[in-house]
Amino acid sequence: xxxxxxxxxxxxxxxxxxxxxxxxxxxxxxxxxxxxxxxxxxxxxxxxxxxxxxxxxxxxxxxxxxxxxxxxxxxxxxxxxxxxxxxxxxxxxxxxxxxxxxxxxxxxxxxxxxxxxxxxxxxxxxxxxxxxxxxxxxxxxxxxxxxxxxxxxxxxxxxxxxxxxxxxxxxxxxxx
Amino acid sequence: xxxxxxxxxxxxxxxxxxxxxxxxxxxxxxxxxxxxxxxxxxxxxxxxxxxxxxxxxxxxxxxxxxxxxxxxxxxxxxxxxxxxxxxxxxxxxxxxxxxxxxxxxxxxxxxxxxxxxxxxxxxxxxxxxxxxxxxxxxxxxxxxxxxxxxxxxxxxxxxxxxxxxxxxxxxxxxxxxxxxxxxxxxxxxxxxxxxxxxxxxxxxxxxxxxxxxxxxxxxxxxxxxxxxxxxxxxxxxxxxxxxxxxxxxxxxxxxxxxxxxxxxxxxxxxxxxxxxxxxxxxxxxxxxxxxxxxxxxxxxxxxxxxxxxxxxxxxxxxxxxxxxxxxxxxxxxxxxxxxxxxxxxxxxxxxxxxxxxxxxxxxxxxxxxxxxxxxxxxxxxxxxxxxxxxxxxxxxxxxxxxxxxxxxxxxxxxxxxxxxxxxxxxxxxxxxxxxxxxxxxxxxxxxxxxxxxxxxxxxxxxxxxxxxxxxxxxxxxxxxxxxxxxxxxxxxxxxxxxxxxxxxxxxxxxxxxxxxxxxxxxxxxxxxxxxxxxxxxxxxxxxxxxxxxxxxxxxxxxxxxxxxxxxxxxxxxxxxxxxxxxxxxxxxxxxxxxxxxxxxxxxxxxxxxxxxxxxxxxxxxxxxxxxxxxxxxxxxxxxxxxxxxxxxxxxxxxxxxxxxxxxxxxxxxxxxxxxxxxxxxxxxxxxxxxxxxxxxxxxxxxxxxxxxxxxxxxxxxxxxxxxxxxxxxxxxxxxxxxxxxxxxxxxxxxxxxxxxxxxxxxxxx
Numbered sequence: 001x002x003x004x005x006x007x008x009x010x011x012x013x014x015x016x017x018x019x020x021x022x023x024x025x026x027x028x029x030x031x032x033x034x035x036x037x038x039x040x041x042x043x044x045x046x047x048x049x050x051x052x053x054x055x056x057x058x059x060x061x062x063x064x065x066x067x068x069x070x071x072x073x074x075x076x077x078x079x080x081x082x083x084x085x086x087x088x089x090x091x092x093x094x095x096x097x098x099x100x101x102x103x104x105x106x107x108x109x110x111x112x113x114x115x116x117x118x119x120x121x122x123x124x125x126x127x128x129x130x131x132x133x134x135x136x137x138x139x140x141x142x143x144x145x146x147x148x149x150x151x152x153x154x155x156x157x158x159x160x161x162x163x164x165x166x167x168x169x170x171x172x173x174x175x176x
Numbered sequence: 177x178x179x180x181x182x183x184x185x186x187x188x189x190x191x192x193x194x195x196x197x198x199x200x201x202x203x204x205x206x207x208x209x210x211x212x213x214x215x216x217x218x219x220x221x222x223x224x225x226x227x228x229x230x231x232x233x234x235x236x237x238x239x240x241x242x243x244x245x246x247x248x249x250x251x252x253x254x255x256x257x258x259x260x261x262x263x264x265x266x267x268x269x270x271x272x273x274x275x276x277x278x279x280x281x282x283x284x285x286x287x288x289x290x291x292x293x294x295x296x297x298x299x300x301x302x303x304x305x306x307x308x309x310x311x312x313x314x315x316x317x318x319x320x321x322x323x324x325x326x327x328x329x330x331x332x333x334x335x336x337x338x339x340x341x342x343x344x345x346x347x348x349x350x351x352x353x354x355x356x357x358x359x360x361x362x363x364x365x366x367x368x369x370x371x372x373x374x375x376x377x378x379x380x381x382x383x384x385x386x387x388x389x390x391x392x393x394x395x396x397x398x399x400x401x402x403x404x405x406x407x408x409x410x411x412x413x414x415x416x417x418x419x420x421x422x423x424x425x426x427x428x429x430x431x432x433x434x435x436x437x438x439x440x441x442x443x444x445x446x447x448x449x450x451x452x453x454x455x456x457x458x459x460x461x462x463x464x465x466x467x468x469x470x471x472x473x474x475x476x477x478x479x480x481x482x483x484x485x486x487x488x489x490x491x492x493x494x495x496x497x498x499x500x501x502x503x504x505x506x507x508x509x510x511x512x513x514x515x516x517x518x519x520x521x522x523x524x525x526x527x528x529x530x531x532x533x534x535x536x537x538x539x540x541x542x543x544x545x546x547x548x549x550x551x552x553x554x555x556x557x558x559x560x561x562x563x564x565x566x567x568x569x570x571x572x573x574x575x576x577x578x579x580x581x582x583x584x585x586x587x588x589x590x591x592x593x594x595x596x597x598x599x600x601x602x603x604x605x606x607x608x609x610x611x612x613x614x615x616x617x618x619x620x621x622x623x624x625x626x627x628x629x630x631x632x633x634x635x636x637x638x639x640x641x642x643x644x645x646x647x648x649x650x651x652x653x654x655x656x657x658x659x660x661x662x663x664x665x666x667x668x669x670x671x672x673x674x675x676x677x678x679x680x681x682x683x684x685x686x687x688x689x690x691x692x693x694x695x696x697x698x699x700x701x702x703x704x705x706x707x708x709x710x711x712x713x714x715x716x717x718x719x720x721x722x723x724x725x726x727x728x729x730x731x732x733x734x735x736x737x738x739x740x741x742x743x744x745x746x747x748x749x750x751x752x753x754x755x756x757x758x759x760x761x762x763x764x765x766x767x768x769x770x771x772x773x774x775x776x777x778x779x780x781x782x783x784x785x786x787x788x789x790x791x792x793x794x795x796x797x798x799x800x801x802x803x804x805x806x807x808x809x810x811x812x813x814x815x816x817x818x819x820x821x822x823x824x825x826x827x828x829x830x831x832x833x834x835x836x837x838x839x840x841x842x843x844x845x846x847x848x849x850x851x852x853x854x855x856x857x858x859x860x861x862x863x864x865x866x867x868x869x870x871x872x873x874x875x876x877x878x879x880x881x882x883x884x885x886x887x888x889x890x891x892x893x894x895x896x897x898x899x900x901x902x903x904x905x906x907x908x909x910x911x912x913x914x915x916x917x918x919x920x921x922x923x924x925x926x927x928x929x930x931x932x933x934x935x936x937x938x939x940x941x
Binding site: 046048049056058113147149 | 189192195198372668825831834867
C-alpha cells in the first residue's frame with residue numbers, strides 16, 4: 001500500500017462503508033472531516049455543521065459510543081469505528097423514537113432545532129453510561145452543546161424524563 | 177374565560193418529529209441539481225479604495241464558473257432611504273466587505289479561486305466610532321448620505337414614521353421638577369444575535385429576470401420587500417422558499433442586510449445556474465448583522481412622587497457600513513419612553529450615523545431593548561435621588577388602559593394604550609420574587625461577606641407592535657374535512673406555524689391532525705411580511721381566524737340551503753355541519769362542498785398599534801470580590817400574553833432570556849484599532865451553556881383572554897409574549913451591580929476588571 005493511500009471502513013448506523021483515502025480519482029482526501037463525509041457522501045444531513053470549528057457541539061456524533069465533534073475529526077482516522085448519527089436512533093422497522101427524542105417532543109424541548117441532533121447524541125452517551133444522572137451531571141456532560149434559543153431548561157427536563165422512562169423500561173424488562 | 181379545544185393546551189409541534197430525527201432540512205441541507213458553490217473575497221481593510229484587481233489566475237482555474245468584481249457587477253444597490261451600497265464597488269467600507277464573488281463547481285474550487293485573486297488597495301482613514309462619524313473632518317462615506325447622517329425626511333413627509341417625538345412644553349416640564357438628572361449611556365457591544373445556523377442562501381435566476389431564493393430566511397414577505405428592489409426586481413419577481421431556519425432572532429429577516437441574497441443571485445444570473453452561498457462562522461460574525469450600537473443621553477425631570485415632569489433625549493444609533501432599516505429600529509425603540517417614562521412633556525431627537533464597521537440590524541428587542549437601557553439608566557439614577565423603589569415607580573407610572581403614548585412607527589403620533597395593564601404582572605412578579613423583602617434600597621446589597629456581595633435588580637420593557645403591518649392568509653377547506661392554511665409563516669423555532677394551525681383548528685372545530693400549513697413559499701400563500709417583530713400571533717393569527725370565519729360562512733350558506741335554515745343556526749365539528757341543538761340534522765362537509773370541491777376563505781388584517789407586550793424581570797446576582805465575576809443566581813420573568821396558545825413553546829421563549837443579561841456582562845464583538853473584529857468564533861464569543869444557567873421562573877398571565885381591546889382584537893385575545901425576553905435583564909443587572917458596587921455603569925459589557933475597580937473604590941471610601 002502506498003503511503004498516500006489507505007482503505008478504511010466505517011460502520012455508520014450499523015451499515016458498513018468503505019473509502020479509499022488519497023488524492024486520486026474517487027478517493028477522499030486525508031484532510032476530509034467526518035462531518036463532510038457524513039453529510040456530503042452519505043447524505044445523512046441530520047448531522048449539522050453549524051460552526052465547523054469545534055465551538056458549538058452541533059456536529060456531535062457518537063464514535064464507538066463516545067460523543068465526538070465530527071467537524072474536528074478526520075474521516076481517515078475513523079477506520080474500524082462504529083459511528084452513530086441522529087438518523088441511527090429511530091428504529092428503522094417500527095419507527096419508534098429513542099426515548100430522548102420522544103421526551104424532547106413530549107416536552108417541546110426543541111426550538112429552532114439546529115442543536116437538537118448533537119444534544120440528543122451527547123445525551124444518549126450520557127444515559128448509556130449513567131442511567132440516573134443528576135441535573136449537575138447532565139449540565140457537565142452537555143456543556144459543549146450550545147443552544148441559543150431555549151435556555152436549556154426543557155432540554156434538562158427532557159433528558160431527565162428520558163432517563164426515567166429508560167430506567168422504568170429496564171426495570172420492567174427485569175421483572176418479566 | 178372561554179374553554180378552548182386547543183388553545184392553551186400542549187400538542188406536539190408540527191415540526192417536532194422532523195427536528196428530533198434529523199429529517200428537518202435547513203439551508204445547508206438543501207440540494208439542487210447543478211448547483212454551484214459561491215465564495216466571497218472580503219476586504220482586509222475597514223475603508224479602502226481598490227487600485228487594482230487581477231482575477232485572471234482564478235478565472236483560469238478549472239471548475240470556476242464566474243467571478244464578479246466591481247468591474248462587471250450588475251448595477252444593484254442596497255441601503256435605505258436612498259440606495260447607496262453598490263453590490264460591489266471600487267471602495268470597501270468595512271473589514272469583511274465584499275471585493276469579489278466567485279462561483280465554482282465545488283466549494284474547494286471556489287475557495288482556491290478566492291485565494292488566487294490579487295487585489296491592491298489604497299487604505300483610507302476609517303470611521304470606527306459613533307463620535308468619529310459626526311466629526312467635521314470625518315470622511316464622507318457615501319454621496320447619498322451627507323455628513324454620514326441618514327435622512328428620514330422622506331418617511332416623515334409621508335406620515336409613515338417619525339423618529340423625532342415632541343410633546344408638550346419641555347422647559348415648563350423641567351421647571352416643575354423636584355429633581356433633574358441626566359445620564360449618557362454608551363452601548364457599543366454590537367452583540368451578535370448568534371443563531372446556531374450561519375446564513376445560507378441558494379439563488380436561482382431565471383432568464384426572464386425572475387429569481388427564486390431558498391434558504392434560511394425567517395420572514396418571507398419582508399425579505400422580498402427589502403431585497404427585490406436591491407436587485408432591480410419588483411417584489412412579484414422574487415420568490416422566497418424558506419427552509420427550516422436554524423435560529424434567527426431577527427438576523428435572518430435580511431431586512432437591513434440582505435447582501436448574501438444579492439451575492440448568490442448575481443452569481444446565478446451570471447452563470448445561469450443555481451448558486452449556493454453559505455457563510456462560515458467568521459463571515460456570519462463579521463459580515464451579517466449585529467445589534468445596533470447607540471449612544472443615548474437622557475435628562476429626566478421628576479417630582480418627589482415619581483411623576484416625570486419632562487424627559488429630554490438624544491439617541492444616536494450606528495448603522496455601520498451602510499444604512500438599512502435603522503429608522504424602524506429607532507421608531508420602535510421610541511415606544512420605550514411611553515412604557516418606561518410617560519410624561520406630558522417629551523422631546524427626544526434621534527439620529528442614525530454611518531461608520532466603517534459591520535452593519536447592524538434587526539435583533540430580538542428591536543430598538544426598544546436599546547432604548548430601555550438608555551432610559552432605565554437615567555430613570556434609576558433619578559429615582560435614587562428621590563429614594564423611590566423602582567418597582568413602586570413602575571406600579572405608579574405604568575401605561576394604564578386608555579393612557580396615551582407616543583408611537584413613532586407607522587402611526588406617527590399619540591395612540592391610546594389598549595392594555596393589558598401591567599400592574600398584575602408587576603405585582604405577581606414582585607410577590608413571587610419577594611422583591612419587597614429583598615430590595616434594601618439603592619446602593620444596598622442584600623448580602624455581603626468577605627468573599628461575595630449579592631444584590632437584586634429589576635428591569636421593565638414593552639412595545640406595541642404585536643399587531644404590526646397588514647396580514648393576508650387564506651384557508652382552504654377540502655371536501656374530505658381537511659384544512660390547509662396558506663401562510664408564509666416560517667419554521668424558525670418559536671412555533672409560529674403551530675399557532676396558525678391551532679387557531680384554524682379551533683375556529684373550524686376540526687381535529688388538529690386535519691390541519692396543515694403550507695410551506696413558507698411565497699408562491700403558495702398570499703403576500704405578507706411573515707414572522708417578524710412580534711406580529712405573528714396577533715397579525716397573522718387574526719388573518720387566519722378571519723379566513724376561517726369567511727370559509728365557515730360560505731360553508732354554512734351552502735348547508736343552510738340543504739336544511740332550509742338560516743346559516744346562523746349551524747355549527748361545525750370534525751368535518752360535519754349540524755343544526756345547533758339538533759344533532760340528527762347533520763351532514764358532512766362534502767355534502768355542501770361537493771366531491772372534489774373546496775372552499776377558500778380569505779382573511780385580512782390591517783394592523784393595530786396599541787396592544788402592549790410588556791415584561792418585567794427580577795434578578796439576584798452575586799459578585800466575587802476577588803475576581804469581579806458576576807454570577808446570576810436567580811431570575812424571574814413576568815409577562816402577559818393575552819391568551820396562551822402553545823404553553824410549552826411560550827415557556828421556551830421566556831426561558832431563552834439569557835442573551836439579554838449577557839449583553840450586560842459578557843457578550844460583545846471586540847474590535848482592534850484598525851476596526852477588525854478579533855473574536856469572530858464560538859470560542860472567543862462567549863455565550864452561555866448548560867452549567868451556567870441560574871434558577872429561573874416564569875409568570876405568564878392571560879389577563880386579556882376575554883379581550884377588552886379597542887380596534888381589531890387579538891385572535892382569542894392572544895398576542896404572544898416571546899420577543900421581549902432579552903430586554904429587561906440589562907437594566908435589572910445594571911441596577912443590581914450598582915447595589916453591590918456603588919457604581920452606576922453606563923457602558924457595556926461591564927467587565928470583571930471594571931467591577932473590581934468599583935469595589936476597590938467603594939472600599940476606599
